[in-house]
Amino acid sequence: MNRVTSTQIRPEADRYPMVLEVTPRYSDLDPSRRVGREALVRWFEDARVTTEHRAFPERTFGNRPAGTGQLLASINVDVLAPLRIADDYRVGMAVNRVGGSSFSYGYGVFTGAELVATGESTSVWVEGGRPAPLPEEMRTALAGLVLPEAAPTARREFDASRLVRENYPFRYDVRTRFGDIDTNRHVNNVALAGWYLDGLAELHTDVLGYPLGGPLDGLSPSSLRVEYRDQVHYPGIYQLRVGVLELDDHEVRYACGLFDGHRCVGLADAAGAVRAVDADGRDVDLRAAFEPFRMRG
Missing domain, CATH: 3.10.129.10 (Hotdog Thioesterase)
Structure with missing residues (x-):
């Protein structure tokens, strides 16, 4: 089967504009004694929230104007190699697309120099419950996190x-x-x-x-x-x-x-x-x- 996934072209960890250190927890393990897929979704979510609080804190939860916010539209996870609890990991994150009302992040999970998992997420800015144009300060902040070689996956x-x-x-x-x-x-x-x-x-x-x-x-x-x-x-x-x-x-x-x-x-x-x-x-x-x-x- 031929599938287009978020694993196809990824930069090295040091090329990402945002990198977070992660030490796996026992609760991250699945029955195979490896870091589970749900834990990877959590790592990506933690990286996204941390990055946005630094990049545009006035538009994150608790600070943004009433009636506005972000909705997560989609997330992808691709596991390339088993993730062991004894290893330390770095989660690299970059913006790979900015649209009119939505934007996407690409993620790479590394242990040492080895890429062991990748991911992608898309968020939509909403006002009054409907998609709305991205505020200019968000657009400017997101532009500073773009990594050109981290191209988004073709949407299916x-x-x-x-x-x-x-x-x-x-x-x-x-x-x-x-x-x-x-x-x-x-x-x-x-x-x-x-x-x-x-x-x-x-x-x-x-x-x-x-x-x-x-x-x-x-x-x-x-x-x-x-x-x-x-x-x-x-x-x-x-x-x-x-x-x-x-x-x-x-x-x-x-x-x-x-x-x-x-x-x-x-x-x-x-x-x-x-x-x-x-x-x-x-x-x-x-x-x-x-x-x-x-x-x-």
Whole structure:
């Protein structure tokens, strides 16, 4: 499968205009004893918030004019190599696009000189609940963070069939938690990305026959792309739907949708391996098990 990802062209760590040091926490680990995908989303979010508080503090939460703000529209994560807890990391961040009302950041995660993960996020400036032109001071500050070689990923539009709940064969219900609410009193972006990862883990557990301890380590997605379409509220119960988009001898591409009733409030794509090694060292091939979960419509 040929996929355009945020991993394709990335500068060295010292080329990024903003670099944050990160020491992994035990809570960042997934069952494979590596830093998990949800933790990487959190690292990118921490880098973004820290950078914006330094670059344009008057437009960040707690300081910006009433009725204005930023909404995160999307985030991508691509894992290139396992991230170990014993290593220290640097998260490089740069602006790779500034539009009329939106802008994008590119991220690179390094241990030493090795690039182990990349990402990208897009934010939209809103006034009165609608996209609005970027304030001039924000535009000026963002221009100072641009790194020309950090080009944005080509945007892929989701097909209209992805907005139909019944087109996804696998269902996983999620109840919002109070601890997931952000400063805007909505479920936060990191938690929502984690929901998609939970949904994929639930699918893997299902096709493996619900083994104790969850799915095999090698099935975690190597890439995740999330599009936030609307706010997710507390309290509430949402349906997370999963289907298989493409399947070959090496990789499976997943489609995910988050629904409030029949209304789609979020979409995600992910990709991962179709084979993994079990606790006894045996190769487990899940191609046939994934076939019944192909997308409909």
